[in-house]
Amino acid sequence: MAMQFYASPEQVQRDRSEYARKGIARGRSAVVLSYEGGILLVAENITTLRKISEIYDRIAFAAVGRYNEFENLRRAGVRMADMVGxxxxxxxxxxxxxxxxxxQTLGAIFSETQKPYEVEICIAQVGASPEQDELYRIMYDGSALDEPGFMAMGGQAEAIxxxxxxxHDVNADLPSALALAAEALGSVGGENGQPRTLEAKQLEVAVLDRRRAGRTFRRIADAALTSLLGHQSVPDADLGETDAAPPAHGDSKPTESAASENTESAAPEKSAESE
Structure with a gap:
């Protein structure tokens, strides 16, 4: 009679952690940081698949690791946010x-399934000032950290x-914040440990603009991104817009919340799910 293989629970958890960490480390990194005008999200990305997306009016999602796994998490977050809203x-x-x-979701997957998710995600919520910005880093095993002002994920996150x-300076303008993020991402991964210079086509960039009412997510690409990487200012109208236009506002929707204060000057429009 064949003997059944046995591994202690501690060994199983260590093996799962090592498996997930190795998978995440193979991917390219992402940086999220607060600046004077909002929250900047930058990911090294040479594909058309997005690592950075809008979740709701003042909330964004950034992730590294396996795309199919964190895309499932993003869609679940959008559905949850829309349901509550x-x-x-x-x-x-x-x-x-x-x-x-x-x-809770990642913790359950890590503990109860044979294969853990190889993902690391950030939930960013922009506030009225840099001190009120919220950055939450959620690991593959469900552990979470409240990061003060900036964070890096994936690859060689510690060096970045x-x-x-x-x-990092929360009072920096957008060109300065983007230059720092690009430099930090390029500080690792070069030949013989040399830094790299990342171009616009190698980066995925978005911001949560604290000066906007309603939906604050704006994706920055093409000429605007090239100008910002060259330390040139770009008019707000040319920065870019959200991924999809919002539908019309519902007249019967309540405008007062029993659970939170109204920190905006005007009621925002209804959101559409990010692609």
């Missing part, structure tokens, strides 16, 4: 609630974080 009020949709949901830690 439609059932209660748009201001009741918060980054903290989404982060809590993701920690060291660059950000030395020079």
């Amino acid at each position: 439609l059932t209660y009020d748009r201001r009741d949709v918060t980054g903290r609630a989404l982060a809590n949901a993701y920690t 974080s060291n660059v950000l830690r030395e020079r």
Whole structure:
């Protein structure tokens, strides 16, 4: 009679953690940081598949790792946010609630399934000032960290974080913040440890613009991105828009929230799911 293989629960957890970490480390990195005008999200990405997306009015999603796995998580987050916003009020949709949901989902997958998700995600919610910005980093095993001001994920995240830690300034303008993010991402991965210069075609960039009412997510690409990487200012009208136009506002929708204060000057429009 063949003997059944046995591994202690501690060994199983260690093996799953090592498996997930190796998968995440093989991918390209992403950086999220606060700046004077909002929250900047930058990912090294040479494909048309997006690592950065809008979740709701003032909330964005960034991820590294396996695309099919974090895309499933993104879609689930959009559905949850839309359900809460439609059932209660748009201001009741918060980054903290989404982060809590993701920690429970990833924790259950890590503990109860044979293969853990090889993903690391960030939920970013822009506030009225840099001090009120919220950055939540959720790991493959469901553990979560509340990052103050900046964070790096995937690849050689620790080395990238060291660059950000030395020079990050919440009062920087958008060109300066983007230059720092691109430099930090390019500080690793070069031949013989040399830094790289990343071009616009190698980057996926978006911002949560704190000065906008309603949907604050704006994707930056093409000429605007090239100009910003060259340390040139770009008019707000040329930065880019959201991924899809919002549908018309519902007249019967309540404008007061029983669970949160109204921190915006005007009621935002209804959201559409990001692609």
